[in-house]
Amino acid sequence: MSKVGINGFGRIGRLVLRRLLEVKSNIEVVNKNWPPS
Template identity: 75%
Template sequence: MSKIGINGFGRIGRLVLRRLLETQDSNSVVAINDLTSPKVLAYLLKHDSNYGPFPGAWTLRKIR
């Protein structure tokens, strides 16, 4: 099992997350680092103009 952190959540970072969530392997995304607020990043993932809407569900958690 690999724990993955994504540094930057632009077009490529969002695509990486989509592909990781679509595969049924044991990888786990544990962190996303970006300057933008988490609410905006969630909106961009859900309403992607290049790859279509994201069908999955997720939760935002603040650790600290």
């Protein structure tokens, strides 16, 4: 399983996450900026 880090969930982050969920890829999404400080 590969890990992909998304730096924030703005417009592009949400689009990337949505696409990864649609194709049911073998990728784990990691958000290291959560929770916001």
